[in-house]
Amino acid sequence: MVEDAAYPNSSLFAALDDVTAAPVLGAYLDHFAADPGVRAVKNRSLDLLAAASPATVLDLGCGAGHDLTPLASLVGPAGHVFGVDANAGMLALARTRLAPSTPVTLVRAHSHCLPFANASIAAVRCERLLLHDAQPHRTVVEMARAVVPKGRVVLTEPDWGGLALHHPDQSVTDRLLTGFTARNFATPQAGRMLPSLLRSAGLTPVLIEIQPQICDYDLIDMMVEFRDCAFWGEQQGLLSRGQSESWLSMLRSARDKGVFTCALPHFIAVGIKPS
Numbered sequence: 001m002v003e004d005a006a007y008p009n010s011s012l013f014a015a016l017d018d019v020t021a022a023p024v025l026g027a028y029l030d031h032f033a034a035d036p037g038v039r040a041v042k043n044r045s046l047d048l049l050a051a052a053s054p055a056t057v058l059d060l061g062c063g064a065g066h067d068l069t070p071l072a073s074l075v076g077p078a079g080h081v082f083g084v085d086a087n088a089g090m091l092a093l094a095r096t097r098l099a100p101s102t103p104v105t106l107v108r109a110h111s112h113c114l115p116f117a118n119a120s121i122a123a124v125r126c127e128r129l130l131l132h133d134a135q136p137h138r139t140v141v142e143m144a145r146a147v148v149p150k151g152r153v154v155l156t157e158p159d160w161g162g163l164a165l166h167h168p169d170q171s172v173t174d175r176l177l178t179g180f181t182a183r184n185f186a187t188p189q190a191g192r193m194l195p196s197l198l199r200s201a202g203l204t205p206v207l208i209e210i211q212p213q214i215c216d217y218d219l220i221d222m223m224v225e226f227r228d229c230a231f232w233g234e235q236q237g238l239l240s241r242g243q244s245e246s247w248l249s250m251l252r253s254a255r256d257k258g259v260f261t262c263a264l265p266h267f268i269a270v271g272i273k274p275s
């Protein structure tokens with residue numbers, strides 16, 4: 001039997017009509033946003049937007065709204081921020097976290113069909129949406145349509161294909177993690193695709209960076225749920241029950257010895273719309 005998880009499966013971020021999961025997804029995002037590696041990615045994406053001094057910013061896939069207040073500070077009192085998400089539950093949660101006078105408008109929309117006129121937004125930011133999107137090129141085309149000429153699009157995505165988790169049985173571990181990413185993400189390698197997605201949407205990629213997120217045991221267990229991975233391995237015939245328990249206990253042993261090692265790369269890319 002798989003133990004009840006304290007956090008949801010990542011695949012729930014693609015269940016856009018499920019409003020009931022918003023509180024638990026919000027708690028997951030809170031935990032994630034508190035991680036130093038993720039904070040560094042967020043701060044870098046904000047700096048890259050600030051460099052262009054945009055008057056209007058769209059945060060696409062704003063989730064629980066972690067970046068909306070910093071974006072409002074960035075655009076200043078004369079500017080405006082649009083937080084867009086397809087999940088009404090996430091927008092309701094974001095609304096409760098915004099101070100009343102913050103210049104932010106929350107909009108429910110799917111990323112493939114944004115309710116903004118052509119060339120009407122000065123800059124667009126999008127963090128960790130594309131990995132949940134089976135057609136990420138459609139989302140980037142929409143961003144490119146909405147942004148003004150010379151405007152910038154700042155994208156950040158992890159690349160789950162680049163997850164490095166050390167385990168004495170590396171070959172089984174790689175198979176279990178590949179299974180996890182396939183079950184949970186529509187586009188697990190969104191990170192490495194960013195420059196080509198920008199270029200195909202008619203934007204000029206001007207910057208690509210990688211920021212490593214060093215994950216401790218608890219953080220990566222929240223994301224991948226080791227017990228679920230082991231159970232899936234049993235179901236697939238990759239592991240016997242005993243081997244599955246042994247796989248889990250080796251991870252815990254590495255944690256207890258202080259040698260648990262795991263890193264997830266986050267890609268950051270900037271595209272500029274030609275004038």
Ligand SMILES: C[S@@+](CC[C@H](N)C(=O)[O-])C[C@H]1O[C@@H](n2cnc3c(N)ncnc32)[C@H](O)[C@@H]1O
Pocket residue numbers: 013014016029033060061062063064065066084085086087090109110111112126127128129132133
């Ligand atoms: C992993 S969360 C990231 C939230 C936020 N960007 C952050 O960094 O905390 C992904 C968010 O994108 C939203 N989302 C996923 N696919 C979407 C789509 N195609 N259109 C609009 N929103 C989408 C989900 O509802 C969720 O709130």
